Amino acid sequence: xxxxxxxxxxxxxxxxxxxxxxxxxxxxxxxxxxxxxxxxxxxxxxxxxxxxxxxxxxxxxxxxxxxxxxxxxxxxxxxxxxxxxxxxxxxxxxxxxxxxxxxxxxxxxxxxxxxxxxxxxxxxxxxxxxxxxxxxxxxxxxxxxxxxxxxxxxxxxxxxxxxxxxxxxxxxxxxxxxxxxxxxxxxxxxxxxxxxxxxxxxxxxxxxxxxxxxxxxxxxxxxxxxxxxxxxxxxxxxxxxxxxxxxxxxxxxxxxxxxxxxxxxxxxxxxxxxxxxxxxxxxxxxxxxxxxxxxxxxxxxxxxxxxxxxxxxxxxxxxxxxxxxxxxxxxxxxxxxxxxxxxxxxxxxxxxxxxx
Amino acid sequence: xxxxxxxxxxxxxxxxxxxxxxxxxxxxxxxxxxxxxxxxxxxxxxxxxxxxxxxxxxxxxxxxxxxxxxxxxxxxxxxxxxxxxxxxxxxxxxxxxxxxxxxxxxxxxxxxxxxxxxxxxxxxxxxxxxxxxxxxxxxxxxxxxxxxxxxxxxxxxxxxxxxxxxxxxxxxxxxxxxxxxxxxxxxxxxxxxxxxxxxxxxxxxxxxxxxxxxxxxxxxxxxxxxxxxxxxxxxxxxxxxxxxxxxxxxxxxxxxxxxxxxxxxxxxxxxxxxxxxxxxxxxxxxxxxxxx
Numbered sequence: 043x044x045x046x047x048x049x050x051x052x053x054x055x056x057x058x059x060x061x062x063x064x065x066x067x068x069x070x071x072x073x074x075x076x077x078x079x080x081x082x083x084x085x086x087x088x089x090x091x092x093x094x095x096x097x098x099x100x101x102x103x104x105x106x107x108x109x110x111x112x113x114x115x116x117x118x119x120x121x122x123x124x125x126x127x128x129x130x131x132x133x134x135x136x137x138x139x140x141x142x143x144x145x146x147x148x149x150x151x152x153x154x155x156x157x158x159x160x161x162x163x164x165x166x167x168x169x170x171x172x173x174x175x176x177x178x179x180x181x182x183x184x185x186x187x188x189x190x191x192x193x194x195x196x197x198x199x200x201x202x203x204x205x206x207x208x209x210x211x212x213x214x215x216x217x218x219x220x221x222x223x224x225x226x227x228x229x230x231x232x233x234x235x236x237x238x239x240x241x242x243x244x245x246x247x248x249x250x251x252x253x254x255x256x257x258x259x260x261x262x263x264x265x266x267x268x269x270x271x272x273x274x275x276x277x278x279x280x281x282x283x284x285x286x287x288x289x290x291x292x293x294x295x296x297x298x299x300x301x302x303x304x305x306x307x308x309x310x311x312x313x314x315x316x317x318x319x320x321x322x323x324x325x326x327x328x329x330x331x332x333x334x335x336x337x338x339x340x341x342x343x344x345x346x347x348x349x350x351x352x353x354x355x356x357x358x359x360x361x362x363x364x365x366x367x368x369x370x371x372x373x374x375x376x377x378x379x380x381x382x383x384x385x386x387x388x389x390x391x392x393x394x395x396x397x398x
Numbered sequence: 399x400x401x402x403x404x405x406x407x408x409x410x411x412x413x414x415x416x417x418x419x420x421x422x423x424x425x426x427x428x429x430x431x432x433x434x435x436x437x438x439x440x441x442x443x444x445x446x447x448x449x450x451x452x453x454x455x456x457x458x459x460x461x462x463x464x465x466x467x468x469x470x471x472x473x474x475x476x477x478x479x480x481x482x483x484x485x486x487x488x489x490x491x492x493x494x495x496x497x498x499x500x501x502x503x504x505x506x507x508x509x510x511x512x513x514x515x516x517x518x519x520x521x522x523x524x525x526x527x528x529x530x531x532x533x534x535x536x537x538x539x540x541x542x543x544x545x546x547x548x549x550x551x552x553x554x555x556x557x558x559x560x561x562x563x564x565x566x567x568x569x570x571x572x573x574x575x576x577x578x579x580x581x582x583x584x585x586x587x588x589x590x591x592x593x594x595x596x597x598x599x600x601x602x603x604x605x606x607x608x609x610x611x612x613x614x615x616x617x618x619x620x621x622x623x624x625x626x627x628x629x630x631x632x633x634x635x636x637x638x639x640x641x642x643x644x645x646x647x648x649x650x651x652x653x654x655x656x657x658x659x660x661x662x663x664x665x666x667x668x669x670x671x672x673x674x675x676x677x678x679x680x681x682x683x684x685x686x687x688x689x690x
Contacts, residue, residue, distance in 0.1 A: 097491075097492045097495075099495065148671055148674065148675060151674065151675070151678045152674065152678045152679075154491065155428070155432070155434060155491060155633055156629060156633055156678065156679070156680075156683075158434065158491070158492075158495065159434065159625045159628070159629050159633070160629065160674065162622065162625055163622065163625060163626050163629065163667065163670065165622075166619075166622035166626075166663075166667070167664065167667045170663055170664055170667070171664070173660075174660050174661065174664065284618050288495075288496065288499050291492075291496065292496055295492070295493070295496065328507065328511065329507070330503045330504065330506050330507030330510065331503075331504050331507035331508060331511070332507075333500075333503060333507075334500040334501065334502075334503035334504035334507060335500075335504060337496060337497070337499070337500030337503070338482060338497055338500045338501070338504075341486075341493055341496055341497055341500070342482070342485055342486075342497075345486065345487070345488060345489065345493055346488075
């Protein structure tokens with residue numbers, strides 16, 4: 043079982059790494075870059091919202107801050123296009139994380155609904171700032187980023203962006219995996235299940251939540267920075283995009299919120315679909331209608347997300363196959379079953395916290 | 399200067415009443431159902447467009463048109479609640495945000511298909527002509543809109559505090575489970591509440607469209623303001639929403655006069671942050687009780 047899993051992961055990793063070599067068509071690799079970027083953003087979002095249960099709907103703030111940070115760095119330090127802006131991406135992420143400290147501190151003074159609404163309000167404040175702080179952001183005129191060197195054209199253009207995005211995704215996944223399996227992550231999950239009880243059991247809830255918030259802002263900021271460099275110019279409504287706030291959450295929800303692979307899976311399904319719709323119907327309102335209907339259908343059909351649904355199904359199949367087997371086999375299967383159950387436990391916790 | 403500030407305060411109070419209509423719908427829905435209706439802004443814009451279409455195609459007066467648009471929007475609200483919100487059983491708050499956001503996108507798309515993305519504004523004699531108060535000229539619509547809001551809010555308060563349905567509704571607001579236990583059909587109350595909230599959005603939309611230009615994408619700006627209003631007033635507080643609306647609009651108008659219109663929103667948001675630091679539950683909000 044473990045061997046299968048590891049082999050599967052290696053094969054999947056190789057497929058993802060080899061993707062732009064197998065499909066060098068720029069139209070395809072462009073979609074691939076966006077998809078990997080959003081997978082990284084959704085994973086980052088999930089580190090805070092998925093594990094702590096606090097739904098943040100304003101992560102567009104950190105996306106936009108990352109975008110503006112890299113654009114301003116390139117502009118003020120007169121950095122030429124090429125690999126240097128790619129190296130500045132972590133710095134842009136740190137800028138976003140620094141902003142996340144006070145924002146998170148204020149927002150996390152509230153809980154549940156009020157928290158959600160405050161994150162939305164923060165988003166609109168920052169979008170307004172991007173419009174109004176003209177001396178810094180140039181208002182609605184936007185900022186252009188340096189053009190990549192001429193050697194990066196045709197089929198090669200997307201390659202550096204793709205692998206940079208992949209690096210961010212990998213970093214985010216490793217962090218997410220570490221959080222999930224650490225004592226710190228256990229504290230976050232406890233907050234998700236019952237915050238007051240977690241507090242009374244000695245979980246230092248305030249700093250726990252704030253640190254997760256800052257970590258997730260860091261990743262979303264890096265995604266914003268790479269996105270800005272890839273697009274080449276930024277404007278307030280696109281750097282601070284209200285749709286981004288919700289789409290990241292929807293991706294995590296579709297895949298399975300609070301799971302490691304869920305947000306990635308959600309992004310890999312939703313982002314190519316969205317890109318396709320944008321290409322097909324971008325000239326009229328039909329794009330919004332189709333996208334909205336798609337949203338609703340996903341949520342109504344799969345409110346738990348794909349990963350938890352599959353896991354439940356898997357457990358069902360295992361347990362129904364168990365009856366009427368020989369003794370030794372049954373024991374072996376039971377062991378396997380408990381292993382699967384243990385793996386699924388985190389998800390079950392997530393389901394119980396609302397109904398409790 | 400003092401004269402200008404006084405005028406700004408009057409305009410703020412008058413237009414604040416219109417926002418109170420929309421925000422009351424939003425906070426009512428939140429109070430009863432514990433969901434945040436992100437589509438409220440889009441429904442307001444839809445109401446504005448319906449009034450616009452009735453006037454444009456059938457030459458129906460804007461206020462008369464409300465007699466038609468409000469029942470239609472009420473039914474639309476019922477439909478949305480029954481078909482899209484009710485099936486959400488677990489993780490209601492979060493999923494309802496996503497669903498209502500999707501509804502907002504669909505409405506925006508549909509409006510874009512029918513009306514295009516250009517800005518429009520409602521026109522009528524009471525919008526284009528002004529009344530003189532001292533040295534100050536004010537469009538009639540501000541006064542009419544204010545009166546309309548007072549009437550509708552009055553009706554709403556009568557419904558909430560003087561009828562049997564209102565008792566059931568407030569009981570559901572206080573404690574859903576307990577209300578169910580004493581025989582209140584909470585599902586039915588929820589559906590009707592959603593309908594009322596949406597019907598209020600229609601009326602608010604007409605008054606909003608009469609005082610400012612709008613296009614299908616205006617709902618994002620609107621919902622951000624409405625959300626801020628209901629946090630300031632205290633989520634689910636029927637008393638807080640109108641007061642917060644008036645406070646917000648007055649601050650905005652006064653800031654535009656003494657500083658610059660560009661910063662009007664920012665000052666209000668900054669004030670909100672300060673208030674939340676002191677009082678996380680808003681002005682009139684209930685303390686969040688522990689859910690078990």
